[in-house]
Amino acid sequence: MGYKILAINPGSTSTKIALYDNENEVFTETLEHPIDKIEKYDKTIDQFEMRKDLVISFLKENRYNIGNLSAVVGRGGMLPTVKSGAYIVNETMLDVLSNRPVMEHASNLGAPIAYEIAKIAGVKAYIYDSVRTDELKDIARISGMPDIPRTSTCHVLNTRATAIKVAKKYGKKYQDMNFVIAHLGGGISLNVHEKGRIVDIISDDEGPFSPERAGRVPCRELIDLCFSGKYDKKTMQRKLRGNGGLKAYLNTVDAREVEKMIKNGDEKAKIIYESMAYQVAKGIGELATVIDGKVDVIILTGGIAYSDMMVSWIKKRVEFIAPVEIVPGENEMESLAYGTLRVLKGEEAAREYEI
Ligand SMILES: Nc1ncnc2c1ncn2[C@@H]1O[C@H](COP(=O)(O)OP(=O)(O)O)[C@@H](O)[C@H]1O
Numbered sequence: 051m052g053y054k055i056l057a058i059n060p061g062s063t064s065t066k067i068a069l070y071d072n073e074n075e076v077f078t079e080t081l082e083h084p085i086d087k088i089e090k091y092d093k094t095i096d097q098f099e100m101r102k103d104l105v106i107s108f109l110k111e112n113r114y115n116i117g118n119l120s121a122v123v124g125r126g127g128m129l130p131t132v133k134s135g136a137y138i139v140n141e142t143m144l145d146v147l148s149n150r151p152v153m154e155h156a157s158n159l160g161a162p163i164a165y166e167i168a169k170i171a172g173v174k175a176y177i178y179d180s181v182r183t184d185e186l187k188d189i190a191r192i193s194g195m196p197d198i199p200r201t202s203t204c205h206v207l208n209t210r211a212t213a214i215k216v217a218k219k220y221g222k223k224y225q226d227m228n229f230v231i232a233h234l235g236g237g238i239s240l241n242v243h244e245k246g247r248i249v250d251i252i253s254d255d256e257g258p259f260s261p262e263r264a265g266r267v268p269c270r271e272l273i274d275l276c277f278s279g280k281y282d283k284k285t286m287q288r289k290l291r292g293n294g295g296l297k298a299y300l301n302t303v304d305a306r307e308v309e310k311m312i313k314n315g316d317e318k319a320k321i322i323y324e325s326m327a328y329q330v331a332k333g334i335g336e337l338a339t340v341i342d343g344k345v346d347v348i349i350l351t352g353g354i355a356y357s358d359m360m361v362s363w364i365k366k367r368v369e370f371i372a373p374v375e376i377v378p379g380e381n382e383m384e385s386l387a388y389g390t391l392r393v394l395k396g397e398e399a400a401r402e403y404e405i
């Protein structure tokens with residue numbers, strides 16, 4: 051039987067949608083949202099109607115019959131804590147994402163949009179491998195400041211699907227291998243998978259800077275800057291996420307642009323870009339210690355893993371730990387669809403969300 055799955059992935063300035071017929075992609079479309087339109091909304095959830103209407107209009111204009119869908123899946127948002135895999139979207143989840151998400155993030159719109167479209171189709175809506183999947187070991191939760199325990203926020207969707215793929219390539223089960231994975235996108239995060247469980251992570255504010263994020267910065271100076279009176283809270287948040295990293299140093303979030311600058315002899319661009327590689331390598335080394343160095347494979351994934359320059363810089367520092375596999379791209383639409391397909395086929399169970 052052919053399962054038809056609609057995947058919805060809201061990003062900061064676009065909503066990606068994709069239709070899958072079993073494992074086969076029927077189409078992927080990026081619905082762009084001009085920044086001036088997005089900026090007029092106070093909270094992320096306020097963009098719900100606008101983005102949902104755009105998705106439905108696109109499907110109607112292209113004569114896709116919503117009634118034919120078997121399931122709809124959205125990127126899982128900033129929920130307090132969830133397990134890996136699939137959850138059925140329910141009213142409790144929608145309430146949390148609408149009224150008290152852990153953080154403002156476009157992924158908070160994934161479940162509500164999926165839910166509305168699934169309602170029209172008369173099928174279930176799911177989220178899969180939410181950014182807030184938290185399987186950390188207790189020892190990983192201690193931060194050094196009791197007020198701020200460590201929790202897990204990282205690129206679970208792509209990294210877990212990629213690890214499952216690489217395990218297959220090695221002729222093994224994901225649950226039988228250990229991976230350290232770096233997702234190199236507009237934001238960078240790393241995680242360590244021990245026998246099928248993400249036991250520790252380095253989130254996008256604990257480690258390497260990235261094209262648009264500052265990563266870990268010296269705390270004392272950060273506090274001073276926050277209280278300097280120079281910046282309001284929103285501006286400080288944007289310095290960490292949105293206007294940090296490559297954007298702050300080189301005024302672009304496009305790694306390809308940075309590589310052009312380097313090829314044209316720009317020394318500043320070179321040291322900044324190489325420092326990003328250096329920090330990613332440091333993160334990989336840090337996470338290797340979590341599993342006593344017993345790393346089967348290191349994986350580099352995300353858009354910047356297309357870059358030979360970046361990959362070679364990271365590889366030379368970490369390949370003494372384990373073989374390095376490169377799986378470029380963010381692969382999120384496929385990961386959402388394949389995860390949901392496993393649920394529809396009965397290979398995995400979907401959880402009911404509760405607080
Ligand atoms: N061939 C490439 N070489 C270097 N960087 C690339 C290449 N293709 C995409 N990128 C970079 O990947 C980043 C986006 O990563 P991606 O995982 O696709 O996005 P996001 O995290 O925004 O979803 C951008 O900085 C982009 O410049």
Ligand SMILES: CCCC(=O)OP(=O)(O)O
Nearest residue numbers: 181203204205237239254
């Ligand atoms: C690191 C948590 C997930 C996240 O920030 O995703 P994006 O980089 O896609 O915004």
